[in-house]
Amino acid sequence: MTSPTTIPIHLTINGHDHSLEVEPRVTLLDALRDRLDLTGTKKGCDQGQCGACTVHVDGERVLACLTLAAQVEGRSITTIEGLVEADGTLHAVQAAFLEQDAFQCGYCTPGQIMSAVACIREGHAGSDEEIREYMAGNLCRCGAYPHIVAAVRQAALEVQS
Amino acid sequence: MRDFSYLRATSPAAAREAAALPGAMLLAGGTTLLDLAKCGVAEPETLVDISHLKGLDTIEVGEHGARLGALAKMSQVAGHEGIKSRFPAVSEALWQAASAQIRNMASIGGNLMQRTRCPYFRDPANFPACNKREPGSGCSAIGGVTRGHAVLGTSEACIAMYPGDLAVALVAFDATVHLGERQLSVDDFFLLPGTTPEREHAIQPGEMITQISIPASAAARRSTYLKVRDRQSYEFAAASAAVGIELEADGRTIRDLRVALGGVATKPWRARAVEEALKGKVLEEDAVRRASLLAVEGAVDHGANHYKIELAPRVVARAILKTGAMA
Ligand SMILES: Cc1cc2nc3c(=O)[nH]c(=O)nc-3n(C[C@H](O)[C@H](O)[C@H](O)COP(=O)(O)OP(=O)(O)OC[C@H]3O[C@@H](n4cnc5c(N)ncnc54)[C@H](O)[C@@H]3O)c2cc1C
Ligand code: SF4
Ligand code: FES
Numbered sequence: 001m002t003s004p005t006t007i008p009i010h011l012t013i014n015g016h017d018h019s020l021e022v023e024p025r026v027t028l029l030d031a032l033r034d035r036l037d038l039t040g041t042k043k044g045c046d047q048g049q050c051g052a053c054t055v056h057v058d059g060e061r062v063l064a065c066l067t068l069a070a071q072v073e074g075r076s077i078t079t080i081e082g083l084v085e086a087d088g089t090l091h092a093v094q095a096a097f098l099e100q101d102a103f104q105c106g107y108c109t110p111g112q113i114m115s116a117v118a119c120i121r122e123g124h125a126g127s128d129e130e131i132r133e134y135m136a137g138n139l140c141r142c143g144a145y146p147h148i149v150a151a152v153r154q155a156a157l158e159v160q161s
Numbered sequence: 162m163r164d165f166s167y168l169r170a171t172s173p174a175a176a177r178e179a180a181a182l183p184g185a186m187l188l189a190g191g192t193t194l195l196d197l198a199k200c201g202v203a204e205p206e207t208l209v210d211i212s213h214l215k216g217l218d219t220i221e222v223g224e225h226g227a228r229l230g231a232l233a234k235m236s237q238v239a240g241h242e243g244i245k246s247r248f249p250a251v252s253e254a255l256w257q258a259a260s261a262q263i264r265n266m267a268s269i270g271g272n273l274m275q276r277t278r279c280p281y282f283r284d285p286a287n288f289p290a291c292n293k294r295e296p297g298s299g300c301s302a303i304g305g306v307t308r309g310h311a312v313l314g315t316s317e318a319c320i321a322m323y324p325g326d327l328a329v330a331l332v333a334f335d336a337t338v339h340l341g342e343r344q345l346s347v348d349d350f351f352l353l354p355g356t357t358p359e360r361e362h363a364i365q366p367g368e369m370i371t372q373i374s375i376p377a378s379a380a381a382r383r384s385t386y387l388k389v390r391d392r393q394s395y396e397f398a399a400a401s402a403a404v405g406i407e408l409e410a411d412g413r414t415i416r417d418l419r420v421a422l423g424g425v426a427t428k429p430w431r432a433r434a435v436e437e438a439l440k441g442k443v444l445e446e447d448a449v450r451r452a453s454l455l456a457v458e459g460a461v462d463h464g465a466n467h468y469k470i471e472l473a474p475r476v477v478a479r480a481i482l483k484t485g486a487m488a
């Protein structure tokens with residue numbers, strides 16, 4: 001059996017390729033924040049219970065804290081930093097969060113936004129009830145929930161039209 | 162989290178071989194395994210990543226029933242049109258579990274292997290005594306805070322609750338776990354704690370779940386999963402029930418009934434006494450409520466979890482009445 005040491009990995013994040021050496025136990029969350037300076041993705045619980053670390057892998061929302069960096073080699077990763085267009089135009093969900101004042105401290109917001117983008121794409125933003133159920137994996141300690149639901153509803157209408 | 166080495170499996174055979182080595186564990190979605198590694202409960206030396214294996218994630222639904230590849234994601238099975246129409250309780254058990262993010266990561270095989278959420282089990286630093294973790298060390302839950310612990314199937318060694326949802330629906334509809342060639346009913350796959358709570362599944366080192374099959378039945382087609390919990394979503398069950406009903410041509414006499422409970426027992430719990438009491442009877446509320454009390458026959462509480470003994474029969478009755486009223 002090989003003894004644990006660092007391994008070379010290549011990650012594709014927001015369309016850019018990165019090569020790094022990590023211990024196999026390094027999560028995607030820690031690789032993003034501590035190694036690649038992509039600190040927009042937040043660490044809340046680090047145990048799958050809050051959704052602050054939500055990113056997309058091959059277009060689907062997942063938790064970066066329960067994903068090994070080595071495990072997503074060869075997959076396409078999108079973080080909150082990758083939503084904005086090259087000319088600085090915000091994604092419809094980002095704009096809706098600003099317009100609806102859908103945050104207080106903002107700590108949960110990158111995770112909420114990444115989750116909302118996927119929620120709309122999945123077709124799970126059809127009603128407030130459905131939005132609440134399919135956004136339940138993102139907790140907000142500030143309790144900004146009513147505004148978050150309003151922002152997702154607004155963005156869903158814009159994206160669909 | 163202690164470090165480990167990482168190996169990406171290239172075939173199911175290679176995965177089984179690598180996982181049979183001491184200290185090695187299979188890694189699928191990682192939502193149980195990495196969580197427990199962070200808690201210091203799982204201490205793997207090697208993780209054998211099976212999440213990139215091809216061909217193990219197919220979902221087939223036909224006249225015979227359903228076949229779910231072990232690497233199919235919870236979200237894929239929950240949203241599959243054939244599962245939604247022929248096995249609604251299976252779809253509902255899945256979409257009411259965990260969160261959208263976790264369901265995109267978690268595999269069906271890993272789901273059957275999830276461990277208890279007993280807070281003492283998950284906290285070795287503060288609670289060294291746990292028979293499930295360290296056989297013979299005692300049980301910190303007995304005499305401790307037991308609100309989330311089981312009332313059915315417990316032993317003096319362990320009262321940990323089985324937390325999953327999917328397997329409750331699977332056990333109601335007589336599903337089979339495929340470990341390569343070897344096959345076991347889901348009911349036999351889950352073990353009671355008895356004197357060996359460290360063994361939860363009838364799986365041997367080097368074995369891998371490859372598929373789960375569910376036979377088609379009229380009861381599975383008319384089925385519901387009802388989950389009652391402390392908060393409305395993203396929470397484990399306080400009590401849940403998977404129910405399926407087949408009625409006679411008269412539209413009111415029960416020909417076949419399936420009832421299984423979650424959130425209250427040490428394994429997915431088939432409530433055959435309730436089924437037997439109602440088969441051949443007319444589906445009406447008083448009879449259903451009386452029969453549902455049989456769901457908790459033999460239940461033993463440990464103080465704070467007493468409420469489950471009252472809650473479970475109500476959840477069963479509500480689920481039967483709801484399923485009976487389905488078109
Ligand atoms: C915050 C949170 C909330 C949750 N809420 C719920 C809930 O409400 N309801 C519910 O049912 N579940 C819930 N879960 C549990 C979740 O469903 C499981 O963690 C998940 O299904 C495990 O699948 P996985 O692919 O991630 O498994 P992994 O973590 O990759 O593996 C789990 C175990 O199974 C073994 N394994 C994996 N695949 C195989 C295989 N093919 N053959 C043999 N062994 C295998 C691994 O070695 C490991 O021991 C929750 C989890 C979290 C973190
Ligand atoms: S109930 Fe079981 S898992 Fe929990 S502390 Fe006791 S022995 Fe451990
Ligand atoms: S930091 Fe990943 S879910 Fe909380």
Ligand code: FES
Binds near residue numbers: 103105143
């Ligand atoms: S805005 Fe503060 S946690 Fe959500």
